[in-house]
Amino acid sequence: MSAATTSEQRVRPEMSGPILGMVLFVASEAMFFAAFFGAYFTIRANASTWPPKGIPHLKIDIASILTVILVSSSVVLQMAIRAIRTGDPRRAMAWLGATVALGVTFLGLQLYDYSQLGFGVKDGTFGTLFYVMTGLHMAHVFGGVIFLSLVLWQGIAGLLSRTRYEPLEAGAIYWHFVDVVWICLFSVFYLLTPR
Amino acid sequence: MAVIQAPPRVEPEPAPRRLLGWLTTTDHKKIGILYLVNSFSFFAIAGVFALLMRTELARPGIQVFAPHAYNQIFTLHGTLMIFLVIFPLLAGFGNYFVPLQIGALDMAFPRINALSFWLLPVGGLTILSGFLAKGGAAAAAWTGYPPLSEQLGTGQDLWIAGLILVGTASILGGVNFIVTIIRMRAPGMTMMRMPLFVWSILATSLLVILAAPVLTAGLIMLFADRRLGTAFFDPTQGGVPLLWQHVFWFFGHPEVYMLILGAWGVVSEVIPVFSGKPIFSYRGVVLSFLMITALSFTVWAHHMFATGAVELPFFSVTTELISIPTGVLFFIWLATLWKGKLRLEPPMLFALGFIAMFLIGGIDGVWAASPAMDFAIHDTYWVVAHLHYVLFGGTIFGVMAAMYYWFPKMTGRMLSRRLGIWQFWVQLVGFNLTFFPMHILGLRGMPRRIADYAPDRGWSFLNLVASTGAFVIATAMIIFFVNIFLTLRKPRTAPDDPWGANTLEWATSSPPPPHNFDSLPPIRSNRPVHDLREAERREIT
Numbered sequence: 001m002s003a004a005t006t007s008e009q010r011v012r013p014e015m016s017g018p019i020l021g022m023v024l025f026v027a028s029e030a031m032f033f034a035a036f037f038g039a040y041f042t043i044r045a046n047a048s049t050w051p052p053k054g055i056p057h058l059k060i061d062i063a064s065i066l067t068v069i070l071v072s073s074s075v076v077l078q079m080a081i082r083a084i085r086t087g088d089p090r091r092a093m094a095w096l097g098a099t100v101a102l103g104v105t106f107l108g109l110q111l112y113d114y115s116q117l118g119f120g121v122k123d124g125t126f127g128t129l130f131y132v133m134t135g136l137h138m139a140h141v142f143g144g145v146i147f148l149s150l151v152l153w154q155g156i157a158g159l160l161s162r163t164r165y166e167p168l169e170a171g172a173i174y175w176h177f178v179d180v181v182w183i184c185l186f187s188v189f190y191l192l193t194p195r
Numbered sequence: 196m197a198v199i200q201a202p203p204r205v206e207p208e209p210a211p212r213r214l215l216g217w218l219t220t221t222d223h224k225k226i227g228i229l230y231l232v233n234s235f236s237f238f239a240i241a242g243v244f245a246l247l248m249r250t251e252l253a254r255p256g257i258q259v260f261a262p263h264a265y266n267q268i269f270t271l272h273g274t275l276m277i278f279l280v281i282f283p284l285l286a287g288f289g290n291y292f293v294p295l296q297i298g299a300l301d302m303a304f305p306r307i308n309a310l311s312f313w314l315l316p317v318g319g320l321t322i323l324s325g326f327l328a329k330g331g332a333a334a335a336a337w338t339g340y341p342p343l344s345e346q347l348g349t350g351q352d353l354w355i356a357g358l359i360l361v362g363t364a365s366i367l368g369g370v371n372f373i374v375t376i377i378r379m380r381a382p383g384m385t386m387m388r389m390p391l392f393v394w395s396i397l398a399t400s401l402l403v404i405l406a407a408p409v410l411t412a413g414l415i416m417l418f419a420d421r422r423l424g425t426a427f428f429d430p431t432q433g434g435v436p437l438l439w440q441h442v443f444w445f446f447g448h449p450e451v452y453m454l455i456l457g458a459w460g461v462v463s464e465v466i467p468v469f470s471g472k473p474i475f476s477y478r479g480v481v482l483s484f485l486m487i488t489a490l491s492f493t494v495w496a497h498h499m500f501a502t503g504a505v506e507l508p509f510f511s512v513t514t515e516l517i518s519i520p521t522g523v524l525f526f527i528w529l530a531t532l533w534k535g536k537l538r539l540e541p542p543m544l545f546a547l548g549f550i551a552m553f554l555i556g557g558i559d560g561v562w563a564a565s566p567a568m569d570f571a572i573h574d575t576y577w578v579v580a581h582l583h584y585v586l587f588g589g590t591i592f593g594v595m596a597a598m599y600y601w602f603p604k605m606t607g608r609m610l611s612r613r614l615g616i617w618q619f620w621v622q623l624v625g626f627n628l629t630f631f632p633m634h635i636l637g638l639r640g641m642p643r644r645i646a647d648y649a650p651d652r653g654w655s656f657l658n659l660v661a662s663t664g665a666f667v668i669a670t671a672m673i674i675f676f677v678n679i680f681l682t683l684r685k686p687r688t689a690p691d692d693p694w695g696a697n698t699l700e701w702a703t704s705s706p707p708p709p710h711n712f713d714s715l716p717p718i719r720s721n722r723p724v725h726d727l728r729e730a731e732r733r734e735i736t
Contacts, residue, residue: 017303017378024370028404035412035442039427042438052433121423125433128425132416 022170026177029140033181036133040188043125051193055119055126060190062113066106067186070141073102074179077148077172087162093155096168099175100152103145110138130189137185140178147171221305222709223294226312228605230287233316234280235676240323241275242672244268246665249629253662255650265646266334267350271322273337274354277454278361279319281586284594285457286368289396291605293372295700295707296390298381298715303374311368318360325350336644338447341428341439345420352421355414362407362414369403372396381699383718390698390721391480395460398484399453402491406449413442437504444495452491454586455553456484458593459524462546465596466528468696469543470535475527477721483520483527490517500566501573507566514564521557525550540694541615545596548623552588556581559634574644577637583630595622595675600694602679607687607705614678622671628664632657697722 015023044050051057080095114131121131151167154160160168217225247268251259260268290308294301302308325332330348333339344351376397380389389397417439419425426432428439459480467474474480493513496505528550537543559581562568572578595618602610641654648654692701701724703712716727 017374020377021304021370021374024373024404025366028366028370028408031405032408032412035409035445036416038445039412039416039438039442042435042441043427043433046435047433121419121425125426128419128427128434132419132423132425132427136415 016166018166018170019173022173026173029177033133033136033184036129036136037184037188040129040133043129047125051126052124055123056117057195058117058130058190058193062109062116063186063190066109066113067182069102069106069109070179070182073099073106074176076102077175081165081168081172084160084162084165084168089155089158089160089162092160092165092168093152096148096152096155100145100148103141103148103175106141107138107145110134134185134189137178137181140181144171144175144178147174219309221301221309223290223302223305223308224605224707224709224711226308227287227289227291229312230283230290230315233312233319234283234287237275237279237319238284239672241272241280242669244272244275246669248272249662249665251646252648252658254659255648255655257647260646262646263331263334266336266644267326267332269644270333270336270354271325274322274333274358275319276586277337277450278358279315279322281454281590281594282365283315285396285399285454285590286365288392288461288594288597288601289372289399289457290368292601292700293375293393293396294379295604295703295711296393296698297376297379297384298699298712298718299375299379300711302371303379304371307367308371311364311371314360314364314367318357318364320357321360322354322357325353328353338443339417339439340443341417341420341436344417344439345428352418355418355421359411359414362411365403366407366411369400369407372400373404376400381715381718383723384699387478387481388718388721388723390460391463391474391477391484392457392460392698394481394484395456395463398488399456401488402449402453402456405492406446406453409442410446410450413439413446416442437499437502440499440502441495444498445492447498448495449491451585452487455589455593456487458549458590458597459484461593461597461600462528462549463524464696464698465542465546465600466531468600468694469538469540469546470532471538471695472531472535473697473722475530475533479523479527483523486520487517490520497564497569500569511564511566515561518557518561518564525554525557540599541610541612541619542596542600542694544616544619545592545599548619549589549592549596552584552592552623552626556584556588559584572637574642575637576633576641576643579643580630580633580637583626583633587630588626592622595619598675601700602682603689603693604700604705604707606683607689608682608685609689609693610682611678614674614681618671618674618678621667621674625664625667625669625671628667629661630664632660632664636661692724692728695728697725699723702727 076095077099080092080099083089083092083095119127121127148171151160151171154167217229220226220229247259248265251257251265290302290312293299322333328349330350332350333344333354334347335344335351339351339354376389376393380386416425416427420427420429420434426434428434428436430436463474463480490513494510494517496510497514499505500507500510559577563572563578563581599610599615602608636654636657639653641648641652648658687705689705691703691705693705694701699712699715699718700707702714702716716723720726
């Protein structure tokens with residue numbers, strides 16, 4: 001028996017190593033954001049009024065568009081996975097390209113939103129939590145855009161196929177996670193903050 | 196038996212290319228050795244810091260340091276020992292032996308493995324570079340409580356940056372270990388046949404990936420407060436200073452189990468081998484590891500009893516609870532020793548030393564879990580005694596057991612038995628001389644983290660004893676390094692299985708070939724090498 005075959009026998013069909021690795025990494029990232037949500041609720045529970053006085057109310061319009069963009073990008077990415085599973089890598093790359101474009105749009109629109117807000121990161125606990133938490137999320141979207149762009153480059157180079165699309169799947173797990181974090185942020189800062 | 200064709204012998208490479216080979220390697224064995232070399236280097240640095248501290252405290256009055264310099268030294272002693280010595284030592288053994296013990300060719304992600312290693316020296320040197328900064332290195336203790344940690348100079352920023360690097364390294368390493376253990380086991384190596392050391396690394400890795408990111412989050416908050424003008428921990432703007440303690444200890448308490456589980460795994464390997472018996476209860480050890488892993492997330496606020504802001508009964512009960520699986524481990528080790536044919540080789544001596552010293556540290560812990568006791572001893576030298584009985588008496592004794600046990604496998608050379616026995620006794624005496632008196636100092640009210648104390652408090656004699664002990668420990672460490680130095684100059688004569696051991700790493704050559712195994716024995720129990728030996732013996736008779 002050769003070394004290669006013994007190692008192949010060890011791979012079980014359920015979940016490949018890289019996918020399991022991404023799931024574990026996402027678990028770790030979830031704890032990272034959980035710490036910030038813990039900080040949010042600790043500080044909010046200690047405040048006499050929330051949001052603190054002097055903070056202009058957050059307008060929900062742009063944030064809603066951001067939510068729609070990111071959630072639909074997850075759906076689009078899932079279309080890419082479906083396409084590659086059915087053996088159509090070209091169509092999959094089109095969907096993936098659309099996902100990357102939506103991600104870039106999200107980043108641009110959020111930066112525009114930042115410029116319109118009228119308060120900064122130094123304006124007390126609300127500014128602190130809002131900018132640090134959404135900013136770290138933004139960094140994760142940026143990371144996801146880089147990751148998916150690399151996958152797109154692999155796909156265009158013909159390295160992805162019906163039998164080998166682990167990078168796309170791993171990228172999708174990460175992207176969906178980033179999406180879920182945004183939904184939590186949107187809920188906490190827009191839906192659960194009294195007006 | 197599966198037989199793998201051995202590759203032809205390679206000629207020794209010229210020195211520059213060999214160096215480049217070490218710098219660019221993705222072989223888990225070489226990376227494991229890099230971990231050990233890196234960790235022992237930082238061990239020497241942080242150990243010198245400890246000697247400087249004990250020199251300062253040997254007598255009342257200022258001997259060596261101004262208080263601010265002393266603060267930097269104890270901060271870096273704690274930070275380096277925890278993040279760059281103890282944890283990476285265990286991770287280094289994990290790197291070398293987890294793939295071997297489960298019959299794998301390498302880790303699941305060899306390049307990520309190399310990255311997780313190389314982030315460590317970079318992070319460690321970043322922290323140390325604080326000494327070059329204006330205002331000196333970090334000086335808010337390894338726990339970095341605000342407001343102090345928000346007021347100090349650039350050294351504190353370097354501390355934050357270094358710890359984020361080290362934390363990232365450990366998360367990547369943790370993911371790598373879990374995937375390796377879940378996905379790369381040899382045919383026949385079921386989960387319940389894995390060596391207990393592998394179980395301990397699996398439990399450690401679960402703790403790492405779930406707890407280390409919380410520290411990273413806290414460090415980012417601290418950095419944002421310091422440099423971006425945010426208000427996480429600033430009460431004047433509505434921030435909550437205690438938030439840091441919650442975040443830090445939510446990481447920090449699982450952290451102490453990250454620092455000990457690997458040593459438990461080592462001891463659970465060594466004791467059966469040198470008792471000539473199987474472990475008393477394999478399932479008991481596995482279950483205890485997993486229970487401790489889960490419970491360790493529920494005890495963090497016992498570090499915060501004295502704040503008056505936490506639910507005392509809850510955290511007291513969960514802390515007492517975690518001592519139950521720990522106690523089960525002790526009974527399993529003792530029952531394994533019971534009526535065994537004990538061989539008092541250096542690995543076994545260190546394992547027995549581990550049991551005795553960790554027992555004291557463990558009982559200290561149960562005491563401190565009672566809030567009434569904790570209020571009396573909080574932030575005194577009693578706590579310093581407790582944590583060193585656990586981390587030095589526990590983990591460092593376990594690491595030494597691992598060094599003497601596995602050194603022949605890693606290098607093909609047996610460490611000197613004589614020097615090993617000398618090291619053990621000198622280390623045991625020095626350790627107790629240093630840290631036992633600290634219990635009494637703590638009960639007499641001596642606070643930790645001070646550079647000076649008044650001569651009329653009745654603390655002077657015990658401090659002198661502790662300082663003397665520190666130099667005895669240093670002697671033991673010199674014996675250890677001399678032993679390694681002398682042994683590495685000898686020819687490679689160690690047999691494949693010098694100890695009559697149980698687990699797969701002993702089924703290959705010493706040191707193993709780059710591909711780990713020319714052939715794997717059949718794996719039908721958690722002691723495949725023992726089974727093979729028994730089968731061969733029966734064939735002969």
